[in-house]
Amino acid sequence: LPTASHLDRVEVVLVSPRNPLNIGAAARALANFGFSRLTVVAPYEPHWREARLAAQSAVGAEKLLQSAKVSESLPAAIADCTLVLGTGALTRRKPRQPVVALPALAPLVQEELSRSGRVALVFGPEKRGLSGSELALCHRLVQIPTHPRQPSMNLGQAVAVCLYELATRLAAQEASAAALVPSARARHAASSQTPSADLERLAELIDQVMLAARYSPPSMREANRRDLRLLLRRLALSPADARRALGFFRRVLFRIQP
Amino acid sequence: LPTASHLDRVEVVLVSPRNPLNIGAAARALANFGFSRLTVVAPYEPHWREARLAAQSAVGAEKLLQSAKVSESLPAAIADCTLVLGTGALTRRKPRQPVVALPALAPLVQEELSRSGRVALVFGPEKRGLSGSELALCHRLVQIPTHPRQPSMNLGQAVAVCLYELATRLAAQEASAAALVPSARARHAASSQTPSADLERLAELIDQVMLAARYSPPSMREANRRDLRLLLRRLALSPADARRALGFFRRVLFRIQP
Numbered sequence: 001l002p003t004a005s006h007l008d009r010v011e012v013v014l015v016s017p018r019n020p021l022n023i024g025a026a027a028r029a030l031a032n033f034g035f036s037r038l039t040v041v042a043p044y045e046p047h048w049r050e051a052r053l054a055a056q057s058a059v060g061a062e063k064l065l066q067s068a069k070v071s072e073s074l075p076a077a078i079a080d081c082t083l084v085l086g087t088g089a090l091t092r093r094k095p096r097q098p099v100v101a102l103p104a105l106a107p108l109v110q111e112e113l114s115r116s117g118r119v120a121l122v123f124g125p126e127k128r129g130l131s132g133s134e135l136a137l138c139h140r141l142v143q144i145p146t147h148p149r150q151p152s153m154n155l156g157q158a159v160a161v162c163l164y165e166l167a168t169r170l171a172a173q174e175a176s177a178a179a180l181v182p183s184a185r186a187r188h189a190a191s192s193q194t195p196s197a198d199l200e201r202l203a204e205l206i207d208q209v210m211l212a213a214r215y216s217p218p219s220m221r222e223a224n225r226r227d228l229r230l231l232l233r234r235l236a237l238s239p240a241d242a243r244r245a246l247g248f249f250r251r252v253l254f255r256i257q258p
Numbered sequence: 259l260p261t262a263s264h265l266d267r268v269e270v271v272l273v274s275p276r277n278p279l280n281i282g283a284a285a286r287a288l289a290n291f292g293f294s295r296l297t298v299v300a301p302y303e304p305h306w307r308e309a310r311l312a313a314q315s316a317v318g319a320e321k322l323l324q325s326a327k328v329s330e331s332l333p334a335a336i337a338d339c340t341l342v343l344g345t346g347a348l349t350r351r352k353p354r355q356p357v358v359a360l361p362a363l364a365p366l367v368q369e370e371l372s373r374s375g376r377v378a379l380v381f382g383p384e385k386r387g388l389s390g391s392e393l394a395l396c397h398r399l400v401q402i403p404t405h406p407r408q409p410s411m412n413l414g415q416a417v418a419v420c421l422y423e424l425a426t427r428l429a430a431q432e433a434s435a436a437a438l439v440p441s442a443r444a445r446h447a448a449s450s451q452t453p454s455a456d457l458e459r460l461a462e463l464i465d466q467v468m469l470a471a472r473y474s475p476p477s478m479r480e481a482n483r484r485d486l487r488l489l490l491r492r493l494a495l496s497p498a499d500a501r502r503a504l505g506f507f508r509r510v511l512f513r514i515q516p
Contacts, residue, residue, distance in 0.1 A: 016380070021279070025412055025414075028408070028411070028412055029411075029412075029415055031405065031407070031408035032404045032405060032408050032409070032410075032411050032415075033404065034405040035406060060405075060408030102422075102426075103426050103430070111365055118418075125342070137375060144289065144422070145425070145426055145429075146290045147290060147291060147292040147318075149289070149318055150286070150289035150290050150318030150319070151290070152290075153286075153287075153290050153418070154283055154287075154414070154418075155412070156412070156415060157283060157286070157287055157290075157414060157415055157418035160411070160412075160415035160418055160419050161418050161419055161422045164360075164402070164419045164422070164423070165422070167403070168360075168361050168403055171403075172361070202470065244493055
């Protein structure tokens with residue numbers, strides 16, 4: 001494997017995995033393809049403990065599981081990520097954000113990494129996949145091209161396939177990018193994205209404004225919260241945009257709060 | 259997944275798998291990526307039974323496991339295959355035949371399928387991988403590009419990664435090949451390869467000739483048998499070549515047999 005140098009800025013996030021074998025398999029896939037950053041969101045504690053014990057048989061995966069982060073929520077897990085990619089079968093619900101097929105994913109990730117961004121690849125729980133409000137925190141959805149008769153993949157295998165694809169194509173792209181003239185690369189790196197934590201701060205502020213302004217009837221509040229998060233990602237706000245919007249909505253909130 | 263039309267001429271072969279979960283995971287990966295032909299060589303009977311029972315939870319994989327072939331040996335499993343691809347970590351031994359990296363595999367498979375060949379993708383047992391005499395039956399070895407610190411993959415994940423790669427790239431290639439003029443495709447399909455069973459028949463005949471001619475000292479007999487099989491594959495004999503060689507060595511054997 002020609003090593004891709006930026007894989008330490010790719011975070012693999014497992015949301016509430018249930019099966020300890022799947023956690024171990026996911027960790028092993030990270031090690032197989034040269035990734036090192038694993039975050040587990042709200043794991044079921046006995047299974048998480050079991051996964052770390054079972055991993056002692058797989059060299060590489062053990063270290064990875066010991067150094068894995070545990071987050072209590074998805075927003076906390078992806079706080080410093082600038083490109084959040086949700087995975088899963090898209091059979092049950094209509095996607096609310098752009099969908100990218102896995103074979104076409106690497107250039108997007110490469111672009112984000114080349115402008116010093118951080119990428120999260122998020123996998124949902126085995127049975128239910130990512131929930132609507134978890135999906136609303138993703139900039140894009142990744143679709144693994146599977147057969148319509150059996151679209152749903154095993155978690156450990158889905159992680160392996162995604163990381164294989166990314167590692168292989170990023171390495172190939174890096175080899176060809178090395179031929180670029182430095183100035184072209186520098187120009188390319190100029191623009192930058194807003195970390196998820198800043199987007200969430202802005203979203204929470206606007207939530208308050210909506211509440212203070214009695215914008216949403218109670219039955220619509222949750223749906224509006226999600227739509228807002230989707231919108232903020234669709235806008236591709238720069239950090240400066242986000243700062244400006246924060247200042248603006250703080251002012252608005254101050255004015256309309258009773 | 260844009261369906262690749264020839265996946266029913268790709269045989270996935272698991273040699274003596276030990277873990278029922280891995281057998282189920284492999285079957286599920288076949289179903290996920292539109293493959294339908296699974297052969298298990300010399301399975302450990304209780305685990306094989308367990309795998310078929312456990313599969314009833316995974317739609318698609320169940321049918322696949324029920325219709326899986328069971329072979330008693332690898333030569334029997336690959337008898338009608340014209341291109342046999344061995345997989346595995348190549349860390350322990352020096353490969354004796356050409357190695358192809360997984361991302362470069364699809365064009366080879368496509369070529370073989372386009373001239374009506376049959377392809378076998380062979381996976382060894384979890385702990386030891388394919389043995390020397392099993393590897394000698396492969397035309398080429400496939401290397402999954404993994405990290406040097408953790409090169410060895412879980413069986414179910416290795417199957418998933420290989421089938422994802424093949425299904426995705428074959429579909430893409432078919433889409434572009436559809437633009438070829440028919441005559442060019444016909445010319446391309448002209449040459450053909452020799453099925454493994456015919457190569458094995460020839461190898462066994464030459465084994466007898468070597469024995470009758472007292473060619474090999476007893477300590478070298480096994481190594482020579484392997485080298486012969488590697489040689490026959492390296493030669494890329496056409497079916498007519500193989501028929502001619504069979505006739506020739508039958509004659510030789512008749513002459514030298516006491």
